[in-house]
Amino acid sequence: MRWSATALLVFALVGCSGGGEVPLPAPQTPAAFPPPATRTLAPDKAKALQEALDQIVEFPDSPSGSRGATAAVVTDHWTWSGAVGTDSRGTPLRPDTSMAVASITKTFIAAEVMLLAGKGELNLELPIARYVPHRLTANDATVRQHLSMTAALPDYQPADFARMDRAAAAAPGKHWTLAQSLDFADGHLGEPGRAYSYSNPSYVLLGMLIEKLTGQPLATALRRDLATPAGLQHAAFQDGEKPQPPAAVDNDQACGAPDGYLPCRAFASLAAAPGGLAADAPTVARWGYQLYGGRVIPADLVNQMTDGDGQYGLGTMLFTQQFGLGQAFGHRGDMPDHTSLLIVIPAKRLSIALLLANGGRSIDRRMTDLTNAVAPLLS
Template identity: 65%
Template sequence: MGETPAAAPTTAATMQAFPEPGTSALDPAKAKTLQDVVDKVVASPDSPSGSRGATAAVVTDRWIWSGAAGTDIRGTALRPETSMAAADITKTFDAAEVMLLVKAGKVDLDKPISTYLQHKLTANNATVRQHLSMTSGVPDFGNDDYRELDKAVTAAPGRHWTREQTLSYHTAKVGAPGSDSGYSNASYELLGLLIEKVTGQPLAGVFRRDLAAPAGLRHAAFQDGEKPEPPAAVDNNESCGEPDGYLPCRAFASALAAGHGLAADAPTVARWGYQLYGGRVLPAELVSEMTKCDGHYGLGTELFADALGIGTSYGHYGDNPDHTSLLVVVPAKKVSVALMIADSRRDVGKMMQELTKALQPLLN
């Protein structure tokens, strides 16, 4: 994980459904203040809060805006509709799908995940809720695990990986259920397996049918079941070799598909945040359930304090080689903001602060 806005203390949002997202473009004179922020990001590409390229989008109940500046790592100019690897933002889709299965009576949040899925990493009887909230006791893959995965990807970057194959590389010690797991990609690969077991369908197809289509997401790809449509910002991952149309390549995209597989443009990510956290994909009470937490992480959702200066917000951060993203939704303002940069290990939280600072007067 990289730097994000400061986390909120225990929070439980009381959700009311947002109205339809706006369709009118923001007045150009007002839009310039937002574009200026994106331009500032690329003006100092080597600074902690700069990047070689950036795209951003805002969705409100009245208007929409998107902008872009700079290039990807290969020097191709970015456009607002340029897809990047949204990485961990995929976890919001996992959580939303699980909540739909809860609504349908097919999954119980407080039953052990082993009720639905038998695996060596489910033997501690942690619940579905605990896996969603990173409190299952199942830690992330260890450093050695990731090194071995990287070697395997380098050997065959065009290979399709199953979740079982990826999880076979997990060697970290499993703790007691209910304990803090830290940030666990392993839990979300298990949740991907859970969704596939319960629905009987591949994960990408389930996300498309149940979430992307109802939310009107036209430029999202759930890799490697789907391939990003052009334009897409190319990665420069040495393990992947030459670009193959996936971000960063098919092996990486499929190896961690459940928690990292999404590729999308900023307008799509912002629309998703508005539709999800605005109670337009799930009933408002289930969205409220997703935002409850005893720290900074709810159910597939990061909660942020008012470090952005725009009100209590939540969403998710994403980190992938050469791409970093941040989705922020402010329910009190009925606004969703997405920022995507063509770099890794940069202070995307600081960049978002600048964007929301410019945004706030436009919401009044």
């Protein structure tokens, strides 16, 4: 999700007759991954992974460099995590340092919606307006179209972000509801279903859908249905939850003094559904393994999330062969002080999370360095 310069830059994505809801049909179901490993990678083998991480801080001002980075790898045989450098305030990073992981949050939103659909509580092929009446649902785009970002709902525009900046700077500690965050979205609706176009407002509407159907605040529903079953110990769905220490402190002048949120409560709540998650690299990597490995929602629902021949599935970026080792799924995220990337390569039962302590970085290159270092360790 892109914000203007003084604030957040990027969070940087079965019909039935009579309208009744039924559980989604089950296509051919891929086998779920085995449990994630608990054994850590031997130090002599982990050296190559740490060296790949260390290279990121050698030229911190380069497009793919950073002042600091953390990373984690989860497989069915071993795990690894590492850290290098500092956050924006000069505090040394640890493998368990939380950062704002921005649009990786969308994988949770999509997974929760799919879980509700699989239980028959909603129909992906019905207009989202059936569940969430709103001026931004007036074009009758379906729930599935909002998940796939084909709902023709434009993203926030520069003027929208500027208004968000001013509102947050005026009251950094304010809580904004999901509906209130949509007051800043002034784009004109188009005809849904024609083309992919990245849209953070679509994911705000999906967050409102989750709250409507579960009767719970978004953070409560995601914690109960996804984070707890997946065993995520160090994730915070802001602003319903605060990041757990240690957490990298942002250097956002509009926020004033740190208040325990990333970067502060106003921005965290404005971004809650499309990009509010704060977590450390091991947690993000474990989430990827559990989600795309079919261990937290049924594998046939995961198969729908990762289906497609374009760049986006349902709350999931499709990376084809971009990082080597096979087809990859996951999501990027971007904030002023954090760039993040989660990839899962099902053919290798491999999940990797990389978090950089700078925003707007070319993180894909650094992820490729990591996959190249991981490849010899997967025999």
